[in-house]
Each structure stands twice: as structure tokens, then as C-alpha cells.
Amino acid sequence: MRIALVIETFNPTSGGAERSTATIANHLIQRGHEVTVLTGYCPEDLPTQPGLTVKTAMLGRPRGVLRLATFVRWASRQLTEYDVSLSVTTSVPASVVQPRAGLVMQAQARSVARRDTSLARAAKRFAIACSTRQIALRLAERRTMRDPFVQQFVAISQYVARDMLRYYAIGDDRITIIPNASEMPSVDAAQRAAWRREIRQSFNIPDDTVMYLFPAIDPWRKGILPLMRAAAQLKQRGVPFVIALAGSVSHTQQRLAEQMQLREQVRMVGRTEQMAALFCAADVTVLPTFHDPSSKVIIESLMMGTPAISSGYNGASDFIEPHDTAGSRRGRVVHEPDDVAGLCQAMTELADAAERERCAKATAGLAESLTMSRHVERLEPVLEAAAEQQRKQSGHSAAASVASSTESVERG
Template sequence: MRIWFLTPTFPPVHGGSETQIYTLAAGLVRRGHQVDVLTERYPDTAEREELLGVRVHRVRTDATRWSEPDRVPWEERAFGLLGDAERVIGSGGVDILQTFCQVGALLGAMMRDGVGCPLVVTMNETTPDTDPFGASRSRLVFGQLPYDAMVVGSRAYREQAIGYGAAPGRVHLARYGIEAGLYGGADEREIQHARSWLGVVPDDPLVLLVGRYKERKGQRELVRAMAGIVARHPRARAALVGSLNSASAMYQRQLEDDIDALGLREHVLLRGSDRAFGAMRALYGAADVVVQPSHAEGLGLSAIEAVAAGRPLVAASVSGLSEVLECCPGTVPVPPRDPAALAAAVCALLDDPERAAADARRAEEAARREFTAESMVDGYLKVYERLRAASGRTAGETACVETVSP
């Protein structure tokens, strides 16, 4: 099959959704399919490149043309990407059009009949209702757009989709998975290099949180918990590793203010996520405990990565993360928005490293069984092949299909 992905962000941008999309694309290529990705072009990225056999086409939003006399700025903002899509993708010869967010689904719905193939949508927005007109936009996207199937990565995403009006028969669960080999097995040299990059000396207990700098990730709870952790383990350090892409610079400044107010400047380190894709295993390997105190998650890929790397995990028992906690015995649940409970759980693991390591090994075995890239690829392919069979097409043929129900 020839499959086109539409996504506003893609590696080298870091984040759970970017990792999931790249892992899926590479897995489809390994199965013999052609995958092209249309995405935003950032500085220092090529207009076209190939990553693990995935062909990536990058276009740059040209805001300067909005003010040109022959342009209507509103139309350019809303529909300008259609011109790029038509130029890069063209029409015909596409078997599946796949999108990964609400704006992608809107773009794909406008393109669907013109490209002449089924549209499959996946939504990676965890709390879309917090955006302007988020609830009404979600009801439109989930309940009214002419997509042919929706694939979701967790039970939480399935509940969200149906809650906003998606027909249950068109929602297919393909749990997000990871390439476990990318996360475990870091050697001592890699680990010490990671600790040096973070600014942590070899013997300091290290608590790691990976996630974009945004309120729902719960970084402020970890900063506040560190006051209690340091009282018991004076050499403990916390490293917060994340990006500001699709995040909040104001929230990052609030974290800085909290760190200063609590006198934790030497104990809490903020770092950007400018590591090479696939290099996260050294960061996880360097950690004594990984925490994910999010207020909400669709699933929590960084939590799965940490467990697959053999690290003890403390995570908030919220929708999405609860699925990881349930599937991986040996992980530690804590109530959300509770710095005291988070501190107590981390200290318990630091107090008894042998027990923490044994529980982490148990959880690692489960994660490597329950959250695999191959299972995720299988789930998407079942949907793609069913849609293609329903249209009576063979690979590369061009024909439009009507919306189908399983």
C-alpha cells in the first residue's frame, strides 16, 4: 500500500505523539508498505529526507504571503496548507490517507474525495476541551467529519472519541507501542554521559520526568515534592526534560519561580529535549526513579518507555496512565496533584533500591509484552486492509470509498 501521513509535527520535534507516529511509519515500511509524511518544515531540516525508509516531505508555513494584495488572510490561515498538500501529494495513487490530530483530520476531510482514498484518523489531543471552542470543535471532528475509520491508542482515547460523538463501530483500538530495544540496555559510558549532560554527578540519586512543559504534565508537583525528597535524601536531584513545542513558556517560568522560592536551585534541573531520536535510553538508564505525575494523559508513552528501560516508575492514577499501571505490575500509583504522596513514593523507592529494582524488572517484562510496536502496526494494518478490501481496490489503484462500518 501507499500511505500518506499528515501531521503538523514529526521528528526531530520530540514528544509522545511524534514518537508514536514515527514508530508506526517505520513499522509499516518494514512490512513492505510505502509511507510518505507531510509535515511542517523547521529550521535546520531538509525539505525532503528519508528516515528509516520513511519519506518525509516538509513544507514551511509562509505567513508573509498573507499580506500580499491578491491574498485573503483568513483564507490563507485556514486553507493555505491545501495548496501544499495538492502540490506534494497530488491526486490518485494513494491507498490510505492517515492523520493524527484534529487539525490534520480537518485537512484530511477536505482532501479525502480529491485524493480518492479512505481517510483514517487518530487523535492525540489529551484535553481538547481546554482549547478555544474545544468542545464544539471536538464534536464536529469526532462526530461529523467524513472519515472512514478512527484508530485510537488507548481505552482513554476510545472513551474520549465516543464521548464526543464518534460511532463506536468506527473506533478501533490499536494500543500505542514502542520499540523496546531503543530504551533498555544503556551501558555505563552512555549513562555517565547522560548524567554529565543533565548536570548530575555519578552517585547522586536522580529522579527523572520527561514531558513537554505544560501544566497537565505535573512538573510543578514534582518541584514541590522535591522539598520533601531532599529532606530525606539531601543529595537527590530531579531532572525535568522537555520541550516548549506545543507547550507553555509561561509555565516553564512558573517552574523556575517555584524552584527559587523553595530554595531548590541545586536540586531541580530543567533541560530541553534536544537529544537525538532513539537516544533516550541513556537518560532513562541514568535515572534511579522516573515519575509521571500528570493530571491527564491519553496513555503516557514516556511512562512506557521508562518501564521498558527497566526503571522504577511512579505515576499518577489518572485516565490513560492507569492503563500503563494496570498492565505493568511493579509500578507505583499515586493520587494526582499530590506532591506529598509523590515525595513519599519516591523516597520509598530510594530507601530500598533492591526492592525497587526487582519491581522494575517485573514491570519491564510486562511492558515489553503489552506495548509493542509490532502489535500497534498490526492494529493499523487490519483497519487499512479492511478499508481497501471494502473498496475493491488493489495497491496503487485510485477509487473513492464510502464510509464503512465494521
Template sequence: MKVALIQETIEAARGGAETSTRQMASHLAALGLEVTVVCAAGARQGALNAPFKEDEVSYQPLPAPGVSRTLRSQRFLRAAAGFCRTSQFDIVHAITPCAVADVYQPRGGTLPETVRRSTAMVRRPLLRRLRHLGKLMNMRQRWLCAVERRLLAPGSEVHVAALSEYVRRQVLTDFSVAPQRVHLIFNGVEVAALEEPERAAHRAAVRTQLGIPEHAALVLFVAHNFRLKGLRELIQAGALDREDGPRWLLAVVGRDAPGQYLRLASRLGIADRVRFLGSQTDLRPWYAAADVLAHPTWYDPCSRVVLEALSLGLPVVTTRWNGAAEVLEPGKHGAVIETPADTAGLAAAIAEALDPAVRCACRADAPRVRVLVSMERHARQLLALYEEIVAARGAGSAARHAATS
């Protein structure tokens, strides 16, 4: 079976969605599929510019020049549609919405929900309204929303692969697509078990690097978009530590600019308890060294970092606006709070997750979670959907042939 995966940007350094696409493609190829990732060629560092093959997956960058991002996206999707039509793929699986898709997998969630949640984090009503208007007037955003609306219009034959129940609800709420065409195929990650000798070695090395003792409570935050993922609220929660509770240190991993967050920590008197570590290529040492992962996000369709942490036995505190919260069992894996704005609730949830009993239960359950959220399982469920689509297409062709003969 020939499968095309359409995603405009493929740069692993950009974050979770790009990494997930490459891992997903590799696992689909391991199941015997002939997989081609169709992406935009680009001049930026890390962008793909020439066809190549990796892990039995073909990568096909398509030229999409333009003076604006909107124009480049439009040209890419036209080129991708043409390439897929002429290449005779059995399945076209679009991550960036594309008119020729058989399967649409909005790894970033639906565009309407993306707009709603990006404005929800603005506290002041007037500024929130202005941000919402700005999003609506963004030419690229408006154009992609129109493409997504056409793709999911009433009567559409496209199938949707939702990364979480949260995303499935978004699709059914925002569009008139038939419910039977919206399939929950929960997100997956590729994580090897963290055995105790490796865990202990990483924990000792990282804590030595940070200059903190073994017994100190260390909270880990991992994101490239600090604002959207709730770093401001997390620092504010850190300043609310109760005198009778654990006073934790915060390790921040990600490439976003730290300036305003350093100033906030300084104003709140906790600058000595917050460490900015920049982007890290290997997160395993940090998962091993931490006691809790805090991910108080304003929006995440299904966070990879949360799934990775739980797979390695690290308790998590996140929000209900994260699809990954659906696999988190409070009391065993950490806690889910209503909103990042509840900084007191966030501080209390972190204190609960630091309980040794929670940490022990989460670590004991890691092998089960690792299977539950594996990328291998994700790829097998996608293959089952592909086979269902191809079989239905064949049955439809046979019925039409019989009717005309």
C-alpha cells in the same frame, strides 16, 4: 497499498507526537506500504519545505501561507484534502483532523478534553474560568473543534485509532461516533534494549557530569511543557521529603524556560537538589542514570516518555490523566496517583518507586513491556485496520454493483 499520513507540523524537535509520526511511518513502510507524510511547509527552523524520502517514506510539504496560525492551518487542510483526492490513496490517516480521513488518530487526544485538562491545572476558580473562556475564544481552537465535530458526527464513516483506553473514552464521551468505529490501538515506541554494560557506563558518566554519587536517588523529569506535565508539583513534592525517607535529586530535561521553577525551588530551600539540563537529543543515558521517572502530568493521551522508561526498566510515577498509565502495574512498575495537585501523595509514590524491590521488578519485566508497547506492534495493528477498511469498501462496491446489474 498507498497510505497518506496527514499531520500539519512535522518537526522532530517539537516533541513526542512528531517523533511518533515519523517512527510510525517508517514501520508502516517496512510492512510494505507506500507511505506519504503530508505536512505543512514552513519557514521555522526544522520545518520541512521540499519533498524528500527517508526510510522508504515520502514527505510531501504543502505551502500554507497566512498571516495567522488559524489561516495557515485552514489553508494546509484544504491543500491536504485536495492533494489526497488527486493522489488516489487507499487510506488517508489523519493525525490533524481532516475532512477526507478514513482513519483519525488524535495523538494529542480529543480537542474538548485538551481544553478541559489545560484549564484543570489552574488552581484558582476565577482564573480557571477565565482560561477556559480564553480557550473557547481561541479562533484556531474553535475552528479545529468544528472540523473534529464534523469528522466525528453521527453517521460518519471515519474510523478512530485511539492511542489508549483513555482516548477511546474521550471519543465516545464527546462525540456520537459508533463505538464499533473506535479502535484501541495502543501507542508504541521504538526503543532498543539497554544492556547492563551500556546502562552502567551511562549511569557512571551522567552521575559524574552531575557531580552526584552512585548511591544518590535520582528522579528524572522529561518534558517540553513544564507546566502541563507537572513540574511545579514535582518540585513541591521534593520539598516534602521525609527525614526517614530518601532525599532525591531531580534532573529536569526539556527546552521550556526554567526561570520560575528555579525560583520556586529556591523558595522551598531545595535549589541545590534540582538540575535543569535543557533539551537532550539522546535520553538513553538519562534513563540509565535515573532511579525513577516522574511524570505527574495534568494531561497526556499516552506519554511516549513513560513507555520508553518502562521499556528500559525504569520505574515510573504518573497520574491517571495519562493513557500510558494503563500498562503500569503498581508495585512492579511504580505508581499512578489521582492528580498532580496531591503533592504529598506524589512524594509518597516516588518514595515507593525508589524501593530496590520495585526497581528490580521493573527491570526484570522490561523485555515483556518492550514488546507490548513496540512501534512495530502498533504499525501491524494499524495495517490490520487499513485492510479491514479497504475490504469493507470493496465489499460495499461489489454489493452496489450487483444491485444495479
């Protein structure tokens, strides 16, 4: 098939949906398909990917309303040139829509919810209501979710599927749930032990100290404030622990640690390409996120056999506490991310080595089912069905056009 992948910006080195889109494209190419990425922006020095074509609408990121509108119009016009299209953004209605960042409506609602006070929530709600870009994103999403050109929606978690029903009344018959996935190396016990020893020594973390890993590019949305508050309570309980902050780290997080009197318990890792090693060094991954359609870091942690704690607003939490299997918890889920007492209790329970071992054993076999190869294997038939439906619609349109022309000639 000739497949178009639609995404607002395309820079696989930045991670997130952009990296996932590049990985999906690569797997589709390996399966024999012709893949073109339609994007509003990509870096001039974008690394080439064999077999992948990238078409760009403009120079500059489509963040402003005009640039966003230009991208949406340009991308929508391109789609008829392909057998099928997959949009990972809700701004553009393609044959198949897979909102890898979730729905705009839910993201905005959760952005309000994570504010600490009613005044702060009211201010954020007002700011969103007045933002021309946020208005444009809501309108574009509404058009996409109601556009008859869309054959099927793909949700990367039950969380996203519920949002589709909640905000746009899209039923189960139009939603295929294909869980989010990732790529992680296969590591033997010797390598795991070596990484654990090396990283803990470099950050001065004793082997008998519980290491909680907090990996986040957007630490405030991912719940660093409730994490630090829970950690302060954990310290009062006398639990020996360290929190390693990986991702975006600034003086703001350092000041927060000092205010919470946790400076000795916090290690600033920063951005790193060594996440597999960090997961092996850590005892528990903690991400009390306020909104995450399906967090890759939680998936990757479990793939590496490291238990995790997250919130009910993370689609990946379904893997931590599966709904269909009793006694197979791979960590803890605290429904509300700002439930500090509940988060502290979850961290306390997983400070117990025996409990961590039980959770780690429950991850056995999970890695194989969460690979991107398996994800694309399930996505491919959805694209094929949408392509078939698109061909039928094109055939009906062509037949109707011929019939109309014939009728006009006969009347003439």
C-alpha cells in the same frame, strides 16, 4: 496499498506525534506500501526518508484559523487519490483517524483544570472560549468525529477511547485500541552501568542518592509544579534525592526550585538526545501530567526497565499499573496530578531500593511488546479493512452513477 498520512505539521526532528508519524511511515514502507505524508508545513531542509513522499499545502505553520481551514480543505480533497488514509489529527476526516495528541475537547478541559485557583480557571476557560483558533479546532474535530467517510478510529490508549465515548458517543465497535509505542535501544548490564556512572558523575549525583527524572517539553502541563511541591515534602522526610529536569528548561524552573528551597536537589539537564542513557542513570521517572494521551517518555522509561510515577490523566499509566495483572506494578499512579501528598507518598515508596527492584523486574518483556514495529503490525489490518470498505463504497457509488445514467438514457 497507497496510503496517505495526514498531519498538520511534519518535522520528525521535533519529536512527539511528528516523530511517531515518520516512524509509522517508515514501517509501512518496509511492509511494501506506498506512503505519502499530506501536511500543512514541513521544513525546507527536511531530511529525506527513502520511499516517502511528502506533499505540502502551504509555506508556514497552519496555526492561524485561515491556514488551518486551508489545510483541512486541501488535505480532504487529496484523500480520494489513495487506497486508504490515516489522519493523526482530528482536524481532517480520513479513512482511519488516530488522534495521537488526543482530543481537542479533552486537551482544552485539562488546560483549564491545571490552573491553581478558581479565578485562574475561569480566566483560562474564557480565553479558550474566545480564541478563534480554539473554536476552529473544536469545530473541525466535531466534523471529523461525525464524518461518515471515517471508517474506524484508533485510540492509542484506554484514556483516549474513553474520551471518544464521552465527548462524541463513539462506541467500541468503531474504536480499535492500539497502544502507543516507541523505539529504544537494547542495552546490556555493562552499558547500563556505564551510562549510570557517567551521567551521575557529570551532574554530581552520588550513587546512593535517589535520582528522579522529569522529562518534559511542556513542563507546566506535565506537572512540574506539583512535582516541586511534592519534592519539598520529600525533603522534609529526610530522603536523599535529586530531580533531573530534561527537556525545556528555563530560568522559570530555576526560580521555582529556589522558591521551594530545592536548588541543591535539582539538576538542569535541558534538551538532550541521550534519553536512553538518562533512563539508565535515573532510579525513577516522574511525570505527574495533567493531560497526556499516552506519554512516550513513560513508555520509554519502562522499556528501559526504569520504574515510573505518573497520573491518571496519562494513557501510558495503564502500563505502570496494568488492570489485568495483579502484583505487576511497575511504579505508581497518582490519579490526580495535583495530589501533592499522594505524589510525595509515591516518591517515598519508590525511594526504597527493594521496591524499585520489584517494579523494575515487572518491566521484563515489556519492551518487545511496545515497539513501533508491533504497533504498525496491529495498525496494518485496520488500514486494510478500511481500504476494502472504501473500495466497496466507491464501487457502489460508481454502480449508482451508471444506473442513473442508464435510466436517463432510457427515458430519453
